[in-house]
Each structure stands twice: as C-alpha cells, then as structure tokens.
Amino acid sequence: MTDKNGFFDLSKTGFTRRAALKGLAAGAGLAMAPGFVRYSQAQSSAPIKIGFQSHRTGIGAAYGRWYEKTTAAAIKAINAAGGINGRQVEVIIEDDGTDPGRGAEVVGKFATQHKTDIVFGTLFSHVVIGSAPAAGENKMPYFVVSEGHHVASTKLNRYVFQPGITDVKSQIQSMAPWIAANAGKKVTQIFPDFAFGYDHRDYLPPALKAQGADVIAQIAIPPTESSFTKYFPQIPAETEVIYHVMVGPAVLTFVKELGEFYGSNRPQLFGFIDSLEAVDINSPGLEFLDGSHFWEGSPRYAQPDDTEAQKAYRAAVGIDDNGAAVGDPKDVSTAAHMFGCWETLYVVKKAMEDAGYKGPEDRAKLVEATEALKEFAEGPEHPQGPKTFNGKIHQCFGIQNISKVEGGKLKVVHKTKIEDGLYEPEGDYTTQAL
C-alpha cells in the first residue's frame, strides 16, 4: 500500500529520463568509490571453507595426525600463492573418531553448521562409506584420501571423489607384473580377515594370473588374533613369495614369529607398507624384513633421484630424509598415503578455478568441473608423480613404488607405469542426477 502524499508517491516528482540517467550515473560513481569497492571485495573475498573430517581419535589417529600436518602445509602453500580464485582458504577440523556413525554426523555438521564449501580428508574405508550418504543428501562435494576401491566401485554417489590417491585395486594390479617377473611365480597370501584383506584376496589372483603366476594359498587371519605361528604350517612348501598385508598393532608380532618360523631360509617377502605406516622400519623384531619388498604410494625415505617438487613437498610438510618429523626421528610419518591430502587439495583448487566457484550455490558446478579433469602433471602440485583422472568413476590413477628394505631403509627399486593400474570402469557416476 502506498501513501499518495507520502514517500512512495512518485506521481508528482517529475521523474524524467534525464533524471534517471543522472541517477544511474550517480549510482555508478558510488559503486566505483573506494568504500564501495572495499565492501564488494569483502563479500567475494571471504575465505573458502574446507571441512576436514579428521581421524584425530580412534584406530586412525596416527594417520589423522599426519593428514592434518600435510593438509596444513598444503593450505599454507596455496594461501601464500594467492589462495583459490583470489580467496584465502580456511580449514575447519572435526574429529570423526574413526567411526562411521560419527563420520556421517560430522559431514552433516560441516554442511549445515559450519557451512563449508567442501568436505575433505577421510581415510578409513568404513568412515568414507558411512559418511557418503550424508554427503550425497547434503549435496556436499566430498573429497576423500582413502585408497579404498569403494569410490571407484561407483557404489557411493556423485558427490564423492578420490582424485589424489590411487585405489587399492589399481595398486594391486600394478604390483603383479613386478612380483611375477622378479619375486616368484608361486605366491601365498596372508591377509587380515576383513575388508582391507579381502581387496588383496580378490584382486591379486587375477592380476597375477595375467602375468603367468599363481596364488597357491590364501591364509586369512582373524582380526582378533594376537599370535600367528599356528597359521604358518599352512604355507605350502613350494611357495616362492609370501604376500603379506597384515595391519594393526599385531604386525610386529607377525613379522617376529614369521622370522622365527623360517629362520634364514625364507621365501621372498612382498608386503604393503600400510602394515608399517608410522612404524619405524628399524623397530626391534622387524630385522626379518631386511631384503624384502614393499609397495609404497610415495617413498618414506628420500631417494637419490627425488624431484625438486618432491624435495619441496617434504620440506613443506616437515619430514626428514628418513620420513620422520623434522626434529623428532621417532615420529615416523605415514608418507605412503599422506601425499594424497596435498594433491587432493590442489585438485580441488584446479576444479574450483575451472568452475569459477563462488560459494555453496556452485557445488554442482564444482562436481562437474572435477569430473571434467583428465590429468595432473607431476610437479609442485603433484609431487608423487603424474596422474590421470577418470571422471566417470571419480578416481585417479598413478604410478606406484616398489621399495626394498636395505640397511634399515626403504630404497625404491621400481616405479610402475600409470597404465599398469588401469582397469575397466565398473559404472558411471555422471549418469546420476546432481
């Protein structure tokens, strides 16, 4: 309702085209005035908020601590170089207790309370799978650094990505040619009787078969087990390679008892460094591993042929040549995995820049921009090595390292090719609605 004699009555004001043009000119002048410029920038230069779902407590705490360190280093570097789309980046950390139930709550908290632009950083598979529905329902881009095959399996949803670390199926497939050619053709697998072990149980045999080698025995060890000697007689005598992926605190006992069982006359040993992440390779009881080989995503120990990018990355994160915290040799890092945080954040940066990302209203654009990415060149943003990215399955593929334990250090003896780890996509996230 308007008052004919009042403020809203324009009928007697003589509002002409000239007056309108003057008004527009005045408005434009005001918009260009210093104060207004500052105000506009304040609106568009608010920091980009990244919700970091961290395993600060629970079984993943050792990983969580190093994931936080790596993330802090990456954010510092990104901000020092001008941030993302000219905006600084702020990280908000919430502890998920390495628990899937709490993980889902944390994703909800980021989406509805902190109102972060994305959620990032989860490692443990069950937490990723437990949190994925919350990410999908909140339409929250969820960038995990998990190495599980769950993202690439396309069983999650369109908002979940793993662009900074390869998945375990790809890693196992990449290892098979080297094992068959260098370690032996008859392989016995020893693995924990839960999902992490099942990936190895299921993906290694066909990968070895393709290389003319065979898995001749698979020994699953229950997660509740604390002594392993009784399982070793099940290892066939003709075994040429023992492929082991035991994880958790019992791994030291496992290696010690395996050493006592075989003495100096043992088959070749090949393992995944997941068993010994954050554990000093020179710990008492691990002597038996001398001369054995491990998969490493990124090498723990500095290598003679490290690139400048790798050296800069290690310095920025604060790890010494032995892969321990600078100034604290006992604080061994999770070097084989944590580079994924660094690289994922640079993928997020690239995707946000490609999408012209301004805020949460552009999350769908961010998803599409991430899906459109194809490859990441080796360099300061991707110090682990070059990668390709499959937007349909939201998964990157890269090189892997095979390292030999020599003189109490891990020395890289082989680097795989990206092609070694490629496999047929199992689905297509891009067909799902945003």
Add this chain to the structure above:
Amino acid sequence: MSEASPAKAYGLHLGVIALLFVLSFLLPEYYHGLLARIMVLAVFAMGYNMLFGYVGLLSLGHAMFFGAGLYGAGLAIIQLGWSVPAAFAAGLCCGAVLSLVIGLLALRTTGVAFMIVTMMFAQVFYLAILYFAAWTGGDQGMVVPQPARVLAFGATSLDLTDPTVRYMAALGLFSLVLLMTLAIVRSRYGRVLVAVRENEERTKMLGYDTFSNKLAAVVVSGTICAASGAAYALLFGYVGSSFASVQYSILPLLWVLLGGAATTLGPLIGTLFMYYVIDVTSGYTSAYLLIVGIALILLVLFFPKGILGTIRQRWLGWLP
C-alpha cells in the same frame, strides 16, 4: 513413589512429543538433523531400558538386536530390493526372532553370567557379520542407495532423505515407542516386571511365571532395539558392523544410566545429554572422551539414579 494419574502421565509424554514436533520448525539445520538421529537412538535406549530398567537384567549384548534390525532392513533393500515398509518389517522380524532365541538361551543364567552370555552372543553376531562379508559388506559396511529410501503411497511418495521427512519419521517412531513403553510399564505386566526386578523369588511364590515374563521382556526389548536399527538404516542410509560392536552394547547402557533407569523419558534425556557433550567438547579437544568420562563420574556421584531418576526421587515422585 506415587503413581501419576493417566491424564498426568500421558499429558507429560504427549507434551514432550509436541515439544519435539515444534522444535522441528525452530531448530537450526544442524541440530534439526542431529535431533532426528538422537530420537532414533533414544528408541534403542528405550528398548534397552525395558530390560535393564524394569526387569533389572543387565545385558551387554544389545548391539546385536540393533544390528539385527539394521541388517534385516538394510539387506532386504540392498540384496533383495524390497520396499521401505517391507524392509522395516524384515528388520523388526529379525530382531524379534533373534531376541526370542537369545532370550531362551540367556535367561537360563542371571546376574554376571547373563551379562557375559549376552556379550558373547553379541560377539558371535558381530563376527558373523564380518565372516559373511560377501553379503554384509564386512567391516566396511554398505550404503543403502538414496533412490531406494523412498516411501511410496500409490502416486505420492515420501523421500526419507529429506530432512523434514526424516525428522518426522524419527519422531513418529520415537512417539510410538515412548507411548507403548509408558503403556507397558503402567500395565499389570509392567508391574510384574518390576516385581521380578525387586524380588524374583517372591514373585514366583505369588504364582507368576517369571521366566515367561522375562522372555517376553527380552523380545519386546530386542524388537524395539531392532526397530531403532531398521530406522537407522532407512533414514541415514548406512549399514555397518561397527553398530553391532561391543561399543554399541555399552552406549545404550550409558544413555539409560545417565537419563535414569526405569524412567520412560530417561533414555531420551541420556542420549541427548551424551550426544551434546560429545558434539560440543569434540570441537575444543581431541580428549573429549576424557571430559565425557568426568561428566559420567560426576553424574554417578551426584545423580546416582540418573538425571530423571534423581528428579523423581527428590521432587517428582509421580514421574513414570
């Protein structure tokens, strides 16, 4: 302790339900979602309270009943492609059958032995989930696909992933179980359960078949917990073995102890309190479980009967 009139007792509970309904429109987005989750888990606590609070049987294995509902509903949707109502019914049936079998076996024991037997059965259930990983997803668990979480009524449908629908569904289940619990504890059957808790031998001497009454309580308790598990799978879309681990057998015990054992509203208060303490303190320190522990010790020292239990003892003797 005096008993409240029906109007007073039901009025209080309907008031709480009305308050939760109104909160749906007032709460900020995050707390709205959190309260939906709390209401579902409060149902779990109410199921636990039925056995622990009213019959005096301390079980350390109730995670298996929650897990039975969770996996019963989740597997029915994921592996068999059932609809939401059918999956929910499957979850309830799994919980009812499992609790009947466990009850028949475990009720042969009492006291500490009952605790240990229930804990062992729950451990068997948990390890079975890991063992049959090809179907259950093992320790990683499974996602219930978003398109499957839709409640269809002819041409119309309700999307359970929508925050408002989810809140109302959680409130619906919570209200139903709360009023059912109130009706049970005020019934003759409820009085028999309390009599068993207070003096089983004397109850037997009065001619009651205490085994049958306890077995019925185990089944009611287990089925309520399964309802909570089934609702969790359908409303939040994740089915995982961690919900069947020993931690989830201890949590409802803590929630009930905090809120007040043998009080109908205590489980809600306890779950709410614990959730908020963890949510707030975890924002400040990674040692939040230490703070939770201190809070629990203080509560045990100053509110030995739990929050509502102490209020009932000191001020409101009529609280059901």
